[in-house]
Amino acid sequence: MSNLFDLLVAGLATGAIYALVAVGFTLLWQTSQTINFAQGEFVMLPAFLMLAAMHAGAPFWLAIILGILLSMILLGLAFKMLLVDPMMRHGVLPLAIATMALAIGIKEAVKQFFSAEASPFPSIVPTGDIAILGHAVSLQSIGVLVVAILAVLGLTTLLNRTSLGHQMQAAAQNPTVARIIGVPVERMILLTFLINAFLVALASLLITPIYLAKFSSGEVLGQAAFIAAIVGGFNQVRGAIAGGLLIGVLDNLAASYVSTQYRAAVPLIFLIVVILFRPQGLLGRAEERTV
Amino acid sequence: MSGFAKPLKIALGLIVIAGLIVVPMNFNRYGLFILSQWAVMTIAAMGLNLTLGYAGQVSLAQGAFVGIGAYAAAIMTTHGWPLPAAILVAIALSFAVGWVLGYPALRVQHHYLAFVTLAFSTLAFLVFRNESWLTGGIYGISNIPRPHFFGIATNKPLPFYYVCLGSLAIVSLAVWWLIRSPWGRAFMALRENPLRAQSLGIDTRRYTLMAFAIGSALGGVAGALYAPLTQYIDPVPFNLSLSLDLLMMVIVGGAGFYFGPFLGAMIAVLLPEWLRFTEGYYLMLYAVAVMLLLIWSPTGILGILDRYMAARRTKAASALRAVAKSRLETVQ
Numbered sequence: 001m002s003n004l005f006d007l008l009v010a011g012l013a014t015g016a017i018y019a020l021v022a023v024g025f026t027l028l029w030q031t032s033q034t035i036n037f038a039q040g041e042f043v044m045l046p047a048f049l050m051l052a053a054m055h056a057g058a059p060f061w062l063a064i065i066l067g068i069l070l071s072m073i074l075l076g077l078a079f080k081m082l083l084v085d086p087m088m089r090h091g092v093l094p095l096a097i098a099t100m101a102l103a104i105g106i107k108e109a110v111k112q113f114f115s116a117e118a119s120p121f122p123s124i125v126p127t128g129d130i131a132i133l134g135h136a137v138s139l140q141s142i143g144v145l146v147v148a149i150l151a152v153l154g155l156t157t158l159l160n161r162t163s164l165g166h167q168m169q170a171a172a173q174n175p176t177v178a179r180i181i182g183v184p185v186e187r188m189i190l191l192t193f194l195i196n197a198f199l200v201a202l203a204s205l206l207i208t209p210i211y212l213a214k215f216s217s218g219e220v221l222g223q224a225a226f227i228a229a230i231v232g233g234f235n236q237v238r239g240a241i242a243g244g245l246l247i248g249v250l251d252n253l254a255a256s257y258v259s260t261q262y263r264a265a266v267p268l269i270f271l272i273v274v275i276l277f278r279p280q281g282l283l284g285r286a287e288e289r290t291v
Numbered sequence: 292m293s294g295f296a297k298p299l300k301i302a303l304g305l306i307v308i309a310g311l312i313v314v315p316m317n318f319n320r321y322g323l324f325i326l327s328q329w330a331v332m333t334i335a336a337m338g339l340n341l342t343l344g345y346a347g348q349v350s351l352a353q354g355a356f357v358g359i360g361a362y363a364a365a366i367m368t369t370h371g372w373p374l375p376a377a378i379l380v381a382i383a384l385s386f387a388v389g390w391v392l393g394y395p396a397l398r399v400q401h402h403y404l405a406f407v408t409l410a411f412s413t414l415a416f417l418v419f420r421n422e423s424w425l426t427g428g429i430y431g432i433s434n435i436p437r438p439h440f441f442g443i444a445t446n447k448p449l450p451f452y453y454v455c456l457g458s459l460a461i462v463s464l465a466v467w468w469l470i471r472s473p474w475g476r477a478f479m480a481l482r483e484n485p486l487r488a489q490s491l492g493i494d495t496r497r498y499t500l501m502a503f504a505i506g507s508a509l510g511g512v513a514g515a516l517y518a519p520l521t522q523y524i525d526p527v528p529f530n531l532s533l534s535l536d537l538l539m540m541v542i543v544g545g546a547g548f549y550f551g552p553f554l555g556a557m558i559a560v561l562l563p564e565w566l567r568f569t570e571g572y573y574l575m576l577y578a579v580a581v582m583l584l585l586i587w588s589p590t591g592i593l594g595i596l597d598r599y600m601a602a603r604r605t606k607a608a609s610a611l612r613a614v615a616k617s618r619l620e621t622v623q
Binding site: 035037083086087090091092093094095096097098100101102104105108109111112219223226227230234261262264265268269271272275276279 | 349395398399401402403405406407409410411413414417420421531535538539542543571572574575577578579581582585586589590
């Protein structure tokens with residue numbers, strides 16, 4: 001039993017990070033039909049930006065702020081203006097391919113300009129265990145879970161409770177009508193790109209101390225976030241959150257109850273089953289068919 | 292078709308074919324390996340171009356079929372079977388698996404289909420890696436023999452390059468015939484508008500499955516050539532990134548254009564080699580080049596040519612109109 005409890009906590013912690021990454025992924029899809037195949041690399045890069053700032057002599061807190069700011073400029077603003085905007089009218093597939101190329105570019109740039117080796121990364125949460133219900137639970141898991149939940153709560157409050165959030169949702173759901181009623185759609189789309197860049201920087205900050213900073217770490221994470229987003233519902237923020245937590249827990253349970261060799265297969269088979277029987281995702285709305 | 296006169300096109304084609312046969316005779320081992328790799332990857336990309344470019348079904352699993360073909364060939368030839376038999380088995384196997392993978396396409400489209408096939412690709416990789424009784428696991432299969440044809444051994448790089456080139460020629464002719472046959476027309480109808488295709492009496496169900504199965508079978512052929520080419524296979528080359536690379540080849544060359552895969556594979560296989568003098572920067576430059584190309588022309592390289600031809604035709608047509616108009620005016 002104790003084993004199961006530990007697995008659940010660890011699973012929720014990883015799941016919370018998947019959720020952060022998946023939420024950004026669905027935001028970009030909703031507002032600009034962008035499938036970002038570089039989302040995993042987007043999570044990998046900010047940690048290296050922070051490490052670079054620290055190597056230049058900045059204290060940890062300053063490096064974090066710089067890293068988040070740079071991430072919002074590079075992965076939010078520059079990504080939108082230089083790649084997405086010129087390609088948006090060409091449809092989903094060429095843009096998806098371009099983000100694949102971007103993923104290769106980011107990976108190779110980090111490998112070339114920083115290091116091909118994995119680098120340790122300081123944790124913002126103190127390490128150690130605390131006792132909960134008689135179980136020793138790692139502070140890092142708790143910390144990751146809490147920060148991720150706060151971020152997601154903050155985002156959903158922004159989206160559902162504020163006028164800005166309502167404008168963003170309107171811009172995402174029906175750009176034409178939103179424009180007519182005076183929503184600055186372009187600015188709202190830019191905002192979702194900046195939010196995505198902030199979320200990936202946060203995810204980077206939370207996950208890198210656990211798995212080390214490595215140029216190739218984006219692949220696995222990106223794939224997990226895709227699966228989470230689709231399982232939960234491609235077009236729903238709450239779907240992405242539920243999907244993230246579900247995949248995190250499933251992944252951890254599979255690691256100890258299914259063979260370790262086929263652990264990675266469990267979320268994939270789950271993904272295929274979900275797509276076949278409920279393509280819109282567990283919490284998603286069905287998208288109208290375009291004829 | 293285009294502004295080129297037909298004899299000119301045929302002459303150009305013959306020159307390219309003669310060049311592909313004659314020029315590599317002076318190449319070193321490595322050059323021949325790269326060129327053989329180009330031929331093999333072109334075959335795989337042609338398969339994906341059928342599925343994606345002609346039938347409009349997104350697949351991120353072509354790399355997995357190259358893997359299936361490669362393992363089929365490696366296992367059979369190391370057990371003493373001749374390569375042609377192994378190629379037939381690779382075709383049958385990947386055709387069957389591709390047919391089954393087509394079923395999700397009957398239910399979901401576009402990005403959902405992309406993710407189902409992406410999942411399949413990763414599952415195939417796990418099987419290659421974990422079923423070591425069959426695939427050798429992470430140690431792979433080594434000493435894959437190269438075939439004898441009519442008593443001629445193809446162990447040396449040049450003869451085996453001709454095996455790859457010959458296979459490419461056969462596949463090219465088959466695909467050329469296929470896309471001009473009613474099947475090819477049905478594929479294109481499926482891509483343009485599935486509902487209308489169905490209302491025209493095309494069995495969309497069958498053709499969707501066929502598009503996957505035939506495209507996958509060509510992936511299997513490529514794999515069955517890849518195994519003897521490298522003479523050693525392990526799971527790593529057949530992971531998801533091969534599927535993504537093949538997709539990039541098709542889009543960059545020009546999806547739905549017959550010659551797209553040839554160009555796309557050339558860029559993906561040869562460009563990194565040409566950029567090798569830039570040391571560690573070559574993949575970065577490659578990525579930037581792909582992004583710039585897609586921003587400039589989302590329909591790939593052949594899309595640029597196509598637009599240029601269309602512009603020339605419009606210009607020629609309006610010139611003709613102008614002449615006709617002035618003549619009309621003089622008559623009046």
